[in-house]
Amino acid sequence: METARKIWLYDTTLRDGAQREGLSLSLEDKVKIAHQLDKMGIPFIEGGWPGANPRDVQFFWKMQEEPLQQAELVAFCSTRRPGQIAAEDQLLQAILAAGTRWVTIFGKSWDLHVTEGLKTRLEENLAMIQDTIEYLRSQGRRVIYDAEHWFDGYKHNPQYAILTLKAALKAGAEWLVFCDTNGGTLPHEIAQIVGEVVNALKINPQDANSPKLGIHTHNDAGTAVANALAAVREGVEMVQGTINGYGERCGNANLCTVAPNLQLKMGYHCLENEQLSQLTNTSRLISEIANLAPDDHAPFVGRSAFAHKGGIHVSAVAKNPLTYEHITPETIGNQRRIVVSDQSGLSNILAKAKNFGIDLNKDDPTCRQILERLKDLEHEGYQFEAAEASFELLMREALGQREELFQLKGFQVHCDMLQGIEMPYSNALATIKVTVNGQDMLEVAEGNGPVSALDKALRKALMNFYPEIADFHLADYKVRILDSGAGTSAKTRVLVESRNSKERWTTVGVSSNILEASYQAVVEGIEYGLLLLKSSVKTAVTVSS
Structure with a gap:
């Protein structure tokens, strides 16, 4: 039986993905994500650009203390500056200090960027590529060369674009990665151009000594995943992308979509089966770390995908x-x-x-x-x-199976608008009375809003009977006006997402009184959490017996 062709996944969530508007990763966040990607079996994990900012410098130091188990951690940097010597470029010294075996260097493929962006000669750009890679190779580093703006450059001046790749190969680059940096190329163009380059450089994927090709696509035209798949069909063996498609502007190729398509639909090998089965969990975990709501309708990993x-x-x-x-x-x-x-x-x-x-x-x-x-x-x-x-x-x-865990006797919420120095501050006080097992409980709690105060007062009243509630937390709170034409008398729907250390669950309340709707959802959230605990305890007792 013929072995499926290997496609190497290269994750750049920690660098390119972190350039997404509204996404900010702490040092601890980056470490957690790197180890999760390592656990999932991603072969290459790009950690950032050491020297470009202090956080990335600290990250690579930290990863030397907490090394990955199987993945190659990759440092990212540009070629040397025009008119300098690579050995004297401080950015490259920071790359070496990062201590990674692999380095990704990006250089200019588009002559427009060379003359207008770098303000240098085309020949100097070729020298920058070659000098940078040769220096890193002399220092024992293995190099992946990202050909920035490759497709735009090839369309404008294919002869010069090919020369940039030949300069990288001559210097010792092991991978040549085609970057659709502006994200505007379409799949049929990707396939055609990659095919032409394969022929021009006489690349043979079956030959171990032949140069290896990669693809790096952006999603500005909504075709990043399709572009990556098209490139693989033409002989590319590495796909660069990010978890959940995070990235600058419209994002990068989404590895959560790329990997299952390659492996389950196209017959290539990216991950072991047990690693691929971690894909959904990894997607959602990284959403949590990035503090971004998961896309419920994302292909494969979305909550609504099936x-x-x-x-x-x-x-x-x-x-x-x-x-x-x-x-x-x-x-x-x-x-x-x-x-x-x-x-x-x-x-x-x-x-x-x-x-x-x-x-x-x-x-x-x-x-x-x-x-x-x-x-x-x-x-x-x-x-x-x-x-x-x-x-x-x-x-x-x-079905008569709903146990009455407590009864509401009544609640009141009082709000004050406190005029602070800079802006008004809303303080709320909630009083609640509940009955549990025939015993009345009256409690008061403050919160930074009426729902927060109500939630705290209810928990405070029930904690004496159900201490497990201490592990319950409000994870999300959504309000929707159902009939906006009714003005302030409009009916309101409230969705409350609750969680404990293991699970999440969502409850709903509806009323023309937003506090009543909120109370319904909050109460059912606590009730359901207790139901989950009872079910797990019952299961554990059954198994042990």
């Missing part, structure tokens, strides 16, 4: 998942989700019950009652496809 909402879809998937799924979600660490909404049928209800561990038969009248209750509530403004925890509670209540 979500089924229409009743016909759900019924078909229950019989054979291939009817509406292009791959098995577990291969990339994702999972199938059945979404419930006013478009749901009995198939949705039965599938959700199965997910919740509830035994429900389609002939049970309760099944139809749950469906009708769902549609009535969604008509009122509830949205259960985004609040599955609330739907499970609704289902258990209909």
Whole structure:
């Protein structure tokens, strides 16, 4: 059996990805991401540009103390400056001090950038490329050469662009990477140009001594992933990209899309199967570290990538998942989700019950009652496809399985607008009364807003009975006005995402009073968290016995 051709993944999340607007990674963030990528089996991890900023210098020092297990950590830098000697360029000294075995050097491919950007001669640019790489090779470094603005340069002056690659090869570069830096090239152009270069340089992927090619694409035309795949088909063996497609402007090629397409659809080998199954978790973990909301609709790794909402879809998937799924979600660490909404049928209800561990038969009248209750509530403004925890509670209540953990006797919220020196400060005080096991509890708490105060007061009241609540936290809070034409009397939907150290869950509340809607969602969030704990304890007892 023929072995699948190896495609090397090169991650630049820590450098190119960090250039995304609104994304800022601390030193600790970068270390965590590097080790997660290493664990997932990414062969090359670009750590940044040491010398360009203090944080990247510290990062490479830190990584010498906490080395990667299998990946090559790569330092990134430009060629030497015009009119200098590489051995005397301080930027290159910082690269050597980073202590990496591999270095990525980028140089100019487009004659426009040479004459207008660098303000130097075309011959000097070739000398800069060759001198820089030769110096790094003399210092024991292995070099990846990123040909910046390659495709624009080739279109404008193909003869000169080829000369830049030959200069890099002559100096000892082991990889030549075509960069679509402006992100405007289309897949058919990528394929044509890469094919022409393969012929011009007489590159043979089967020959171990032949130069190796890579691709680095940006997403300004929305084709970064397609461009990378097109280049691989023409003989490229390295794909540079970022997790979740983070990057400057419109981002880089998304490795979370590139890797499964290459491996599961095109028959190449990027990662071991158990590593590929970590893809979804890695995507979401890095979203958390970067403090950016995960894209629920991202291909392969998005929460909705294998979500089924229409009743016909759900019924078909229950019989054979291939009817509406292009791959098995577990291969990339994702999972199938059945979404419930006013478009749901009995198939949705039965599938959700199965997910919740509830035994429900389609002939049970309760099944139809749950469906009708769902549609009535969604008509009122509830949205259960985004609040599955609330739907499970609704289902258990209909089946008589919802345990009453506490009763609300009433609450009050008082807000003050305190005029500070620079800006007004809103301080809130919440008073709440609940009953647990026949015992009344009255508690007061302050917060920086009414919902925060209400949440704190409720937790304070329940902590005496359910100390596990100390591990619960509000992770997100969303408000949507459902009928804006009603002005301040408009009905409001509140979604609250809660979490503990292991799981996340979302609950919903709807009311014309935003505090009441918030309270509904917060209360159900705490109730569901306790239900999760009880279920896990019950499972543990069953297993141990």
